[in-house]
Amino acid sequence: MKAADLFVKALEAEEVEYIFGIPGEENLDLLNSLKRSKIKLIVTRHEQAAGFMAATYGRLTGKAGVCLSTLGPGATNLVTAAAYAQLGAMPMLMITGQKPIKVSKQGQFQIVDIVSMMHPLTKYTQQIASGNNIPSRIREAFRLAEEERPGATHLELPEDIAVEETDSEVIAKSYARRPVAEEKAIAAAVEIIEKARRPLLLIGAAANRKQSSKMLRQFVDTTGIPFFSTQMGKGVVDERHPLFLGNASLSANDFLHKTINHTDLIINVGHDVVEKPPFFMRQSGFKVIHVNYLTASVDPVYYPQYGVIGDIADSVYQLSQKIQPQKKWDFNYFKEIKTSLKEHIKEGTADNRFPIYPQRLVHDVRQAIPENGIIALDNGIYKIWFARNYKAYKPNTVLLDNALASMGAGLPSAMAAKMVHPKRNVMAICGDGGFMMNSQELETAVRLNLNLIILVLCDKAFGMIKWKQVNMGYEDYGLDFNNPDFVMYAQSYGAHGHRLESCEAFLPLLEECFGTPGVHLVEVPIDYSDNDRILNREIREKSRFL
Numbered sequence: 001m002k003a004a005d006l007f008v009k010a011l012e013a014e015e016v017e018y019i020f021g022i023p024g025e026e027n028l029d030l031l032n033s034l035k036r037s038k039i040k041l042i043v044t045r046h047e048q049a050a051g052f053m054a055a056t057y058g059r060l061t062g063k064a065g066v067c068l069s070t071l072g073p074g075a076t077n078l079v080t081a082a083a084y085a086q087l088g089a090m091p092m093l094m095i096t097g098q099k100p101i102k103v104s105k106q107g108q109f110q111i112v113d114i115v116s117m118m119h120p121l122t123k124y125t126q127q128i129a130s131g132n133n134i135p136s137r138i139r140e141a142f143r144l145a146e147e148e149r150p151g152a153t154h155l156e157l158p159e160d161i162a163v164e165e166t167d168s169e170v171i172a173k174s175y176a177r178r179p180v181a182e183e184k185a186i187a188a189a190v191e192i193i194e195k196a197r198r199p200l201l202l203i204g205a206a207a208n209r210k211q212s213s214k215m216l217r218q219f220v221d222t223t224g225i226p227f228f229s230t231q232m233g234k235g236v237v238d239e240r241h242p243l244f245l246g247n248a249s250l251s252a253n254d255f256l257h258k259t260i261n262h263t264d265l266i267i268n269v270g271h272d273v274v275e276k277p278p279f280f281m282r283q284s285g286f287k288v289i290h291v292n293y294l295t296a297s298v299d300p301v302y303y304p305q306y307g308v309i310g311d312i313a314d315s316v317y318q319l320s321q322k323i324q325p326q327k328k329w330d331f332n333y334f335k336e337i338k339t340s341l342k343e344h345i346k347e348g349t350a351d352n353r354f355p356i357y358p359q360r361l362v363h364d365v366r367q368a369i370p371e372n373g374i375i376a377l378d379n380g381i382y383k384i385w386f387a388r389n390y391k392a393y394k395p396n397t398v399l400l401d402n403a404l405a406s407m408g409a410g411l412p413s414a415m416a417a418k419m420v421h422p423k424r425n426v427m428a429i430c431g432d433g434g435f436m437m438n439s440q441e442l443e444t445a446v447r448l449n450l451n452l453i454i455l456v457l458c459d460k461a462f463g464m465i466k467w468k469q470v471n472m473g474y475e476d477y478g479l480d481f482n483n484p485d486f487v488m489y490a491q492s493y494g495a496h497g498h499r500l501e502s503c504e505a506f507l508p509l510l511e512e513c514f515g516t517p518g519v520h521l522v523e524v525p526i527d528y529s530d531n532d533r534i535l536n537r538e539i540r541e542k543s544r545f546l
């Protein structure tokens, strides 16, 4: 069999549905084999977007998303997406082409050592040097991408290897159960939790990866222990639950940190140090039980004293079966804080000012999104407003990146979410900076007939950095820009373009967009004048006296 055909067969054995990417001449043999496969090739307009889409496919399905590029410039364009998948624990396989490795007549034209370049960005990176190795290399790339902790892998298929004849055969996917926590570890954790006075449950990113949601809900209901989440842990347990305290969208000095400073034990399910810290540990402070698939990476801000290591859902199930709720547990202060935080979050939700106020924006978006609808955020200051104020009802319904925190992923991740969940309502929420980093994918979205809303929040600036700049006491400098006419821009791609003209028109417009097929871009002028006052100062001052 031709090696390129075997390569595609091995991908089929891994149940690959899509390959996102931009082929180059070095991929043409693979492309030709792909043509005869049921795997769909999704051509994007930039390799970075293909990578973001593949990573998000992996994030939502647990199966490695696959992306493809040529050698050199195509492969270097995948770098940010590789880091996004690797830090965000999203299973993804990148396939890149290469010039012939045995005999080549093109000197060093376009040749970059891509395998070495991918080393710090992946769990596994290999050049395929013989057609015979294809089945084992592909199986290994999928195994490593998908198993905990998931991440990026990379295979380079050189042109001359792709045309080789080989009699190797596909290696079938192996099935293995994840190991579960040892009985003694569970018993020790139960004892520590029962002895605590004010235990708190933290839900982090890894709890959003597998189906831990049901077990965590049961844990909360049977133990009565209050919980909070990291940004990437949003929605694992419905945030409308009476025991939900809030989201750790800032690292310190928010209302929620009052509860964190008051606890003596955090049961941390699924958070690891890759996310921006939800809190800072101190030697004299609370203790932490790290419940995760793997032991914790130690960091100056995170050094848990105990570990319950194994399948998260199983550990949480075992804990909830064994923990006896204690009379001495005292959650009264936590409840007071929750009431104050709830009141603070409510402020501004009925504010009619225009350009729209961030709190009102979040409130109206929540109104427009059905229970299982998905919002996919790019990176900007609005991410903090959404993480803190938007209540997530279901796992993986708030797709945000608090690991690499790259701009440019909002639109591609929303597109992938819509492909994985075609029946759900999906909305990309981007800043005018981040949107423009991958706005060319409007063409891909229109071509794929995706029904999608894209909010572009316009402050004509890199607002997040402005917020930091003023907080550091610097003068306003270097962060402003102009925008295209986003309505005409959307229309030129064949998308619907809308410009928000008043605050009251926002919710009806979103409803109209969800009711009308197609890609809808909504230009939303936003009033960021209070970011500094509220996020830098008011929250800190108000929470100080609680």
Ligand SMILES: Cc1ncc(C[n+]2csc(CCOP(=O)(O)OP(=O)(O)O)c2C)c(N)n1
Binding pocket: 379, 380, 381, 382, 405, 406, 407, 408, 430, 431, 432, 433, 434, 435, 457, 459, 461, 462, 463, 464, 465
């Ligand atoms: C690729 C990339 N470049 C730069 C940054 C640093 N950065 C973080 S947020 C931000 C500004 C985002 O601006 P915009 O998308 O307009 O959102 P806003 O904060 O204005 O709402 C920048 C430059 C980043 N996170 N990712």
Ligand SMILES: [Mg+2]
Binding pocket: 380, 431, 432, 433, 457, 458, 459, 460, 461, 462, 463
């Ligand atoms: Mg902006």
